Amino acid sequence: MHLNSFGSLRVGIGLVCGLFSCHMLLAQTPLIGNVPGRSTQSLNGTWHYIVDPYETGYYDYRYQERKETDGEAYWNNPVPKNKTDRKEHAYVDANTLEVPGDWNSQAPEFLYYEGTVWYQRTFDVAAAQRQGQRAFLYFGAVNYQAEVYLNGRKLGSHKGGFTAFNFEIPDTLLRDADNFLVVKVDNKRAPDEVPTVNTDWWNYGGITRDVHLIWVPDTFIQNYFIQLERPADGAAPRKRKVPVAGWVKLNGAPSGGQLTVEIPELKVRESFPATGDSVAFQLTLPSVELWSPESPKRYEVRFRMGEDEVSERIGFRTIAVQGKDVLLNGQPIFMRGISVHGEIPDPGRRANSEDDAAQLLGWAHELGCNMVRLAHYPHSEQTTRLADSLGILVWSEIPVYWTIDFGNLAVLTKAKHQLHEMIARDQNRASIIIWSVGNETPVSPVRTAFMSDLAKTARAWDGSRLISAALEVHYTGGKNVIDDPLGQYTDLVSVNEYLGWYGGLPDNCRTAIWETSYDKPLFISETGAGAKAGFHADSLTRWSEEYQAWYFREQVAMMKRMPDNFVGLSPWVLVDFRSPKRNNQYQQGWNRKGLIGSDGQKKEAFSVLNAYYEEMKAQPTSRKKR
Numbered sequence: 001m002h003l004n005s006f007g008s009l010r011v012g013i014g015l016v017c018g019l020f021s022c023h024m025l026l027a028q029t030p031l032i033g034n035v036p037g038r039s040t041q042s043l044n045g046t047w048h049y050i051v052d053p054y055e056t057g058y059y060d061y062r063y064q065e066r067k068e069t070d071g072e073a074y075w076n077n078p079v080p081k082n083k084t085d086r087k088e089h090a091y092v093d094a095n096t097l098e099v100p101g102d103w104n105s106q107a108p109e110f111l112y113y114e115g116t117v118w119y120q121r122t123f124d125v126a127a128a129q130r131q132g133q134r135a136f137l138y139f140g141a142v143n144y145q146a147e148v149y150l151n152g153r154k155l156g157s158h159k160g161g162f163t164a165f166n167f168e169i170p171d172t173l174l175r176d177a178d179n180f181l182v183v184k185v186d187n188k189r190a191p192d193e194v195p196t197v198n199t200d201w202w203n204y205g206g207i208t209r210d211v212h213l214i215w216v217p218d219t220f221i222q223n224y225f226i227q228l229e230r231p232a233d234g235a236a237p238r239k240r241k242v243p244v245a246g247w248v249k250l251n252g253a254p255s256g257g258q259l260t261v262e263i264p265e266l267k268v269r270e271s272f273p274a275t276g277d278s279v280a281f282q283l284t285l286p287s288v289e290l291w292s293p294e295s296p297k298r299y300e301v302r303f304r305m306g307e308d309e310v311s312e313r314i315g316f317r318t319i320a321v322q323g324k325d326v327l328l329n330g331q332p333i334f335m336r337g338i339s340v341h342g343e344i345p346d347p348g349r350r351a352n353s354e355d356d357a358a359q360l361l362g363w364a365h366e367l368g369c370n371m372v373r374l375a376h377y378p379h380s381e382q383t384t385r386l387a388d389s390l391g392i393l394v395w396s397e398i399p400v401y402w403t404i405d406f407g408n409l410a411v412l413t414k415a416k417h418q419l420h421e422m423i424a425r426d427q428n429r430a431s432i433i434i435w436s437v438g439n440e441t442p443v444s445p446v447r448t449a450f451m452s453d454l455a456k457t458a459r460a461w462d463g464s465r466l467i468s469a470a471l472e473v474h475y476t477g478g479k480n481v482i483d484d485p486l487g488q489y490t491d492l493v494s495v496n497e498y499l500g501w502y503g504g505l506p507d508n509c510r511t512a513i514w515e516t517s518y519d520k521p522l523f524i525s526e527t528g529a530g531a532k533a534g535f536h537a538d539s540l541t542r543w544s545e546e547y548q549a550w551y552f553r554e555q556v557a558m559m560k561r562m563p564d565n566f567v568g569l570s571p572w573v574l575v576d577f578r579s580p581k582r583n584n585q586y587q588q589g590w591n592r593k594g595l596i597g598s599d600g601q602k603k604e605a606f607s608v609l610n611a612y613y614e615e616m617k618a619q620p621t622s623r624k625k626r
Contacts, residue, residue, distance in 0.1 A: 236330025533597025
C-alpha cells in the first residue's frame with residue numbers, strides 16, 4: 001500500500017482487498033491481525049502424535065485419499081466401539097510432543113526425520129464463550145504443510161513453514177467438550193516449494209509456534225494498518241499537525257455503521273463511515289513523539305466497530321531513501337546490524353517463545369546492534385513485537401533462497417502468498433523497515449523477472465517501507481563489482497561478501513575496491529567466518545577463534561574505507577545454528593559462523609565487532625559512514 005498520497009492510499013485498499021481474495025484460495029480465511037490483542041484460548045501444551053512416513057493415515061492401500069468418514073483416517077477418533085472393532089491407529093499418552101516446538105529436538109529418533117507426523121489433542125469450550133461469537137483456529141506457524149481437521153471434518157490446508165494462518169470453525173462443528181483436533185504436518189522438502197530442497201539451515205518440522213482459538217463478534221475488525229504519511233522527499237516529519245493514514249479491513253461488515261479510531265494519549269478520536277468491508281481513513285495528530293532506536297515510543301491505538309474493539313501499541317516513524325542515505329524520521333542512519341536465525345543454540349531447536357526472542361535480541365543488544373536481519377524467513381511474532389519495544393530495526397525476509405524454480409509460475413504464487421502473510425501479520429511494527437524478497441539468488445533473466453515481480457509486489461502492498469534482497473557480487477580485476485540486475489528494483493543495494501573465507505585470506509580486504517552500478521545506499525547483508533567456540537590456535541588456522549577474530553578485524557578496517565553510500569552491515573551470524581550441510585570435525589552438523597557458539601559462549605570476534613559498533617555509536621551521524 002502506498003502512503004505517498006491519499007489517492008494512492010485508496011489504490012492500496014483495492015490491492016489489499018484483492019490480496020485477501022487471493023489468500024482465501026490457500027488458507028480459506030483471511031489472516032486475522034493482532035492476535036495478542038484478541039479474546040483467545042490457548043491450545044499450546046502437550047499433544048499426542050503418530051509418525052506416518054508412508055502417509056497411511058491420509059491414503060488408503062490404493063494410494064487414494066481417504067474419505068472423510070473413513071475410520072482408518074488419522075483425523076478420525078480411533079476409539080473402538082467394542083472389543084471386536086479393528087482400529088489400526090491410536091493416539092496414546094506414551095507418544096507426546098510439546099506445542100509450540102519442533103519435533104527434531106524433542107526426541108533422538110526425530111533428529112533427521114523429514115515426513116509426516118500427525119498431531120492430536122482434545123479441548124473444551126465454555127458455552128458462555130460461544131454465545132454470539134465466531135471462532136477461528138489460529139496457527140503461528142507449521143512447517144511445512146498443514147492439513148487441519150476438527151471432529152472428523154477438514155477445516156483447510158496451508159503451505160509455508162514460517163507464516164501464520166487461520167480457519168473459521170463452523171458453529172455447528174464446534175462442541176462444548178471433547179473437541180477432537182488433528183493436524184497432519186509434513187515437512188518434506190520439494191523442488192517446487194518455497195524454500196526448495198537446498199538450504200543451509202535445519203529443516204525443523206512440527207507445529208513450531210503458538211496455537212489459539214480466537215473469539216470475535218459476528219462483525220469484527222479483521223486487520224488494519226496505520227502509519228505516518230511519508231513525505232515525498234524523505235524529509236523529517238513535522239512534530240505538530242502530523243498527517244496519518246491507514247485502512248481497516250472488516251469481516252461480516254454491515255451496510256452501514258461507524259469505524260472509530262482513537263489514540264487516547266494524544267486525545268485523538270475520529271469516526272468514519274463503513275459503507276463496505278474496507279475503510280480508508282486519514283487523521284491529523286496534534287503532536288507525536290517519533291519511534292526510533294534511541295526512543296522506541298509507542299502509542300495505544302484503538303479501533304472500534306460495533307461490538308468489536310481492538311487495541312495495539314504502535315510506533316510512528318518514517319523510513320526512506322534519499323540519494324546515498326537511508327533516512328529514519330528524516331535523518332541519516334547507520335545500521336549496526338547482525339543476522340539472526342530463529343533458533344536457540346543449546347540444545348539446538350527452533351525458537352518459539354518470548355523468552356527465546358529475548359535471549360536472541362538481548363545478545364544483539366549486547367553486541368551494540370541497533371538492527372537485526374531476521375534470516376532467512378519470517379521469525380516469530382514475539383520477536384518482531386519485542387524489537388518494537390526495544391527499539392531494534394528489523395529486516396524481515398521470505399525464504400526465497402538460492403535455487404528455487406524461478407521459471408515456475410506456481411512457485412511465484414507461493415512466494416507471493418508467503419510475502420503477503422509476512423506483511424499482513426507485521427505491517428504495524430515500527431521496527432520493521434525492510435521487507436526482503438530473497439537471499440543469494442543466482443543471476444539469470446528468468447530469476448530477475450521472478451525476483452523483480454516480488455519486489456514490485458511488496459512495494460505495491462506496502463509502500464511505507466524499503467524493499468531489498470541479498471544480491472550477488474562478483475570479483476573481477478581486483479574489484480568487488482555489484483551489478484546484479486535485481487538492484488534496479490530494490491531501494492538499497494544489499495550484498496553478501498565473504499572476502500577471506502570463501503576466497504583468499506582476511507588480509508585480502510586491505511586492497512578491496514568496491515564498485516556498484518547503482519546510485520543507492522549500500523548495505524553488507526552478510527559477512528563472516530567459521531570458528532569452533534573454545535578452539536584456539538594461531539590466526540592462520542581455520543576454524544579457530546583467532547582466525548575468525550582476524551577476519552573481523554580486517555573486515556572492520558575495510559568498512560571504515562567503504563564508499564560514502566555505505567549505510568550499514570549485518571554480519572553472518574549472531575549464533576551458531578544447525579545445518580546438515582556442515583560436516584567436518586569442527587562443525588559436526590552446525591554452521592559455526594556465529595559470534596556466539598552452540599553452547600552460548602561468546603567467541604573472540606564478538607568483542608571485535610562490538611568495539612566497532614561502540615565506536616560507530618559514538619560518532620556524529622554525519623560521520624558514521626567513515
